[in-house]
Amino acid sequence: MAVDEPATAVVALPGGGFRAVAGRTVLDVPPSSASPTASPSPSSASPSSASPSASPDAKRWSLPGVGSALAVPPSGDWTAVALPATGDVIILSPTGAVTRTIPTGVRPTALAADTSRIAVVDASESSLTVFDAATGARQEALRAGDGAVTVASGGGGRFVVMDARDGELLVFDSGPLILRQRHPVAGTPYGIAYDPTRRTVWVTVTQRNEVAGYDISGGTPREVARHAAVRLPVAVSVDPSSGALAVAGSAEGLVQRIVP
Structure with missing residues (x-):
């Protein structure tokens, strides 16, 4: 599907469907309309074509500023959106209303969420900071590579961080926050998503217009899959029930579905 501005992040929802942020808009796509008009086969060497407009079932939520990233916890009860210009992370209800604002003290450019915490990356400082999702209290912070x-x-x-400058996949344990694994990824990696069912991290490789999958269940990440993607893939999300991927391409403002 196409969006009005280039999509910068996309996440899979626990009940199916996807949610993406593009400029000042969050696009909420229900399961019935989550697939584009065509999708590549597992062995396809070229990206899929996509519908020129969003499905009429998709909802658009307006943001108070330009969003750079979003995250949804396993429960799906809320959505966190990063607003770099103000240094805030806002929490949205299931209908898109702002229910909480967390001043992070950094410039939030990327987010992740588990059951009770929000992890914030500040690309300008190459840092990882963890906040309590319910109270907004700052918990731990650590430098995360060089980029x-x-x-x-x-x-x-x-929490898994992509260091684009050094081309490395970084795996952090929390409580305390500590770097446990690091692995090189060639081709200017950028977007990242984790499939808990298959214990696989998916990474967008922008120079090659690909997505690559890495098994992180062992002591060292191991590549297990690679697929062609839309041009300049900057974000990826995975549906843990099916393994299907949603990839956001910044070159043409497309969100693509891939079934590995």
């Missing part, structure tokens, strides 16, 4: 750009909840109290 942290995106983060995902990796299950079991972990």
Whole structure:
């Protein structure tokens, strides 16, 4: 499907469907309309075509500022959206209303959420900061490589960060926050998402217009899959029930569905 502005982040919803942020808009796509008009096969070498407009079933929520990222907890009860210009993370209700504002003290450019916490990446400082989702209290902070750009909840109290500058996948344990794994990813990696069912981290590779999957269940991440994607893929999300991926391409403002 097409969006009015380039999509910068997309997440899969626990009950199916996807949610994406594009400029001052959050696009909420229910399961019935989450697929584009065509999608690539697992072995396809070219990206899919997509519908020129959003499905009439999709909802658009307006934001008080330009959003850079969003995150949804496993319960799906709320959505966190990063507003870099104000340094805030806002919490949205299931209908898109702002219910809480968390002043982060940093410039939030990427987000992840688990059951009770929000992880915030500040790309300008290459830092990872963890906040209590219910109270907004700051918990822990740590430098994350030299060029942290995106983060995902990796299950079991972990957060996975992509360091685009050094081309590395960084896996942090929390409580205390500590770096446990790091793995090189060639081709200017950027977007990241975690599939808890298959214990796989998906990474967008912007120079190659691909998404690559890494198994992080062992001591060292191991590549297990790679697929062609839309041009300049900057964000990816995965439906843990089916393994289907949603990939946001910044070159043409498309959200693509891939079934591995």
